[in-house]
Amino acid sequence: MSRVKESEKDQAGELRTRVDRQKAKSSLPKRSEIHQSKKKKSKVKIKFPMIKLLSLFFILLPIGFYSLYTYLQDRPEKDTKSSEVVNFGDGGETIEETVPTTATAGDVKEKKDKDSAKHKEEKLEAEQASEEKAKKEAQANEKAKAKAKKEAEAKKEAEAKQEAEAKAKQEAEMKAKEEAEARAKQEAEAKAKREAEAKKTSDNATSQSDSDSYKVVYHTVQGNETLFRIAMNYYKSQEGIALIQEWNGLNGNEISKGQVLKIPLKK
Missing domain, CATH: 1.10.8 (Helicase, Ruva Protein; domain 3)
Structure with a gap:
């Protein structure tokens, strides 16, 4: 019995050790996970320096442009003017040589003032030219409007004249027609009157002759x-x-x- 118990204890101990080993294995990370974590760390280490360099570049870029711009502005411009130097040769002849000189700030300012004055003068001339052009166009438009108005009035007068002539012609035709009708009526009445008178005279003559040959008796x-x-x-x-x-x-x-x-x- 004691041996059986000991063997059971040994088996139980082995089982515990196996379980502990499995737990230890399950708690340890896998190799793939370890490799992935290493890659991530290396990527993060690489990214951060690049970001720092880019940010520094973008910060220094406008500063560099500004410093270059100020340098070019402060740099003196070369003037095309030249100073004449007169040297006497061996034969007493004068030899003129031109030596280019660097323009000063006053010369540059004077040139800028001249340029600005010239620009203002050109602008003023352009404005005057545009005003004159606009004035001429306005005058041309007014003339065109006046001409169109005059033509419209002349057309209206001609139409009114034509209407008046047509109306007068129509009235004259109506009057002539009425006069012709009245004349025809008068002629017809005169003709009828003449015929009636002729008939009356003939009837009177007949009645006279009849009265001579007839005796009239009145009957009610x-x-x-x-x-x-x-x-x-x-x-x-x-x-x-x-x-x-x-x-x-x-x-x-x-x-x-x-x-x-x-x-x-x-x-």
């Missing part, structure tokens, strides 16, 4: 009498109807009660 129409009955009573035939119509100016056979008729009877 009764209620039940007709032209046919009256003709039959006086002429014993229908031929008397036409004679009664002619002497009384009747257009038909209609007569009315109480009407007085001329009845011509041969002598």
